[in-house]
Amino acid sequence: MKILIVMDPGILIPVQGYGGHERLVDMFAQAYQQMGHEVDLLITNGSTVPGCRVYGYGKVGFPPTKKDAQKAIFTAWRFLWKRRKQYDLIHNFGRLLYLLPVLPFKVKKIMTYGREITSGNIRMIQRLPHRQLVFTGCSTNLIERAGVTGNWHTVYNAIQFNKYQLVPIVAVDAPLMFLGRIEKVKGCHTAIAVAKATQQRLVIAGNVSPLADEQAYFDTEIAPHIDGTQIQYIGAVNDAQKNEWLGKAKALLMPIEWNEPFGIVMIEAMACGTPVIAFEKGSVTEVVDEGITGFKVAHTEGMIAALEQLSEFDRTACRQHAAARFDAKVIAQQYLSLHASATPTN
Structure with missing residues (x-):
């Protein structure tokens, strides 16, 4: 099968620092190829993925300017229209509008969402003639909150488990960890409160948001507690x-205060055998197996009480269970199964 993967331009692949969908695009391109498929990509100029043909469009720079974002739409349209008969599957991680030129054609299409879903765009597309269009969201919670109609499926995010090292046993005095962008909705202040209430060490890793109110949050609610001993901040990693x-x-403490679509950090921790203790919001209920x-x-x-159960926690079983659910090869096969079962909508 010949597959085209599409992504908004802006961040180079392979990703050097932070990258959300870009990491997934890189991962699934390699997974599809390992499964015997031919893979092309329409991604940022200068990107490379071993074994895949890359068509570069759009320059590096995130977020893109309004002009660059509009230019990307027309470039994607020209590309897809010209090659509409060359692919068996188009897997789109970018803007839904990119698929407009190929909506009525028999090429099978997967539109993947990893962030909040704009229901207005969905309704507009579904009023147009379309065939073989499947939508996916990275959690059922994300899909249900959007209240959208159509051929929707939940397909979770993934990581390559072979890139993470299992640590089956940790010391009794091992630290707790908070990993993520330091914004109020991520709940770093709560992680600090839990560490202090239980007299345990906490390692905080992540970048501070450049937004003024989030910088103020860091300065007033996080920084005063950092002492380098009990509360340690190591910056971005x-x-x-x-x-x-x-x-x-x-x-890993994840005291989120918002409905996060899917926190990849959860499965990264699980891959190391590290349990996730998280507030039941967003995708947490689906991702964490109690x-x-x-x-x-x-x-x-409740987070404090959960810490008392860690002495009996099986870190090896944690990794094995998570790998069976979230390894890149598992999720790639789920996507291709959607392709196999997709049926025309008109």
């Missing part, structure tokens, strides 16, 4: 550092 710190953590890969709690007191 690369992939190797993330693997190291997650592996030696007692647990007592196996972590604990779902409703409030700060």
Whole structure:
């Protein structure tokens, strides 16, 4: 099968720093290729993926300017119209509008959402003649909150588990960890409160948001607690550092205050054998399997109580269970199964 993967331009692949969908695009391009398929990509100029043909469009720069974003739409339209008969499957991680030229044609299309879904765009597209169009969201919670109609499926995000090291046993005094962008909705202040209430160490990793109100949040609610001993801030981390710190953590704390579509950090922790203790919001209920890969709690007191259960936690079983659900090869096959079962809508 010949597959085209499309992504908004702006971030180079392979990703050097932060990357959301870009990491997934790189991962699934390689997974599809390993499964015997021919893979082309329409992604940022200068990007490379081993074994795949890359058609570069759009320059590096995130977020793109309004002019560059509009230019990308017309470039994608020309590309897809010209090659509409060359592909068996178009897997789109970019804007839904990119698919406009190929909507009525028999090429099978998967439109994947990893962030909030704009229902107005969905309704507009569904009023147009279309065939073989499947929508996916990275959690059922995300799809249900959007209240959209159409051929929708939940397909979770993934990681390559072979890039993460299992740490089957950690020391009794191993630290807790908070990993993510330091914004109020991510709940870093709650993680600090939990660490202090239980007299445990906490390692905080992640970049501080450049927004003024989030910088003020860091300055007033986070920075005053950082002492380098009990509460340690190590800044943004690369992939190797993330693997190291997650592996030696007692647990990953995720006291989110918003409905996060899918926190990849959860499965990154699980890949190291590290349990996730998270507030039941967004995708947490679906991703964390109680007592196996972590604990779902409703409030700060519940998070504190969950820490008392860690002495019996099986870190090896945690990784094995998570890999069976979220490894890149597993999720890639789920996407291709959608392609196999997709049926025309008109």
